[in-house]
Amino acid sequence: MRKTLVAPSILSADFSKLGQEIRDVEKAGADWIHVDVMDGHFVPNITIGPLVVKSIRPVTGLPLDVHLMIREPEKYIEPFAKAGSDIITFHSEIETDPKEVIKLIRYFKKKVGVSIKPKTELKEIEAILPMVDMVLIMTVEPGFGGQEFIFDCLPKIEELRSRFRKDIEIDGGVNAETAKEAVAKGANILVAGNYVFSSKDYAKAIGSLKV
């Protein structure tokens, strides 16, 4: 059995004390820190840029898992890489050739993830599967934290796991119940924003996702 890793999404953290929030989830058992980058074009929301990644880099030893929900990610790989990202995930629904984006992320020696939205089918990423380290299957429409898990995404996790041995991450609407279902289908990295940061006990919340 693969170990389940939990990546709290700082989108739901208290930004007025972001450093402390990150130290707290690290202490509470987080495995990665998930950073949601939104540009107001690919998704209707604007969030975090490379400057924030740079300032949280010295706060934690955990891998920074940077999820780029942006158009033209090729323009921003270098600043996010240099800011201290460990894993850089881009979306398959962009206009740029994904192979070019992968090449750039590899040039900066970072791990590569590709993400698909709930309505995007696995066949869209088939050709690049051998080139990536991780597939991020969105389980909500990207753009906002605190949405309901879309159960229709579960068969996609199962289908991918039947022929993909590397990391499968899910993102959106994760709680103790939905985590269990997704892990049963083969997901091994769970992003959780609202569920972790709105709880009073981060260790309990993170622990409940790992069973």
Ligand code: DX5
């Ligand atoms: C959604 C983001 C997610 C989101 C998860 O666009 O990619 O990482 O913040 O948040 P919850 O766990 O609150 O659904």
Ligand code: ZN
């Ligand atoms: Zn995300």
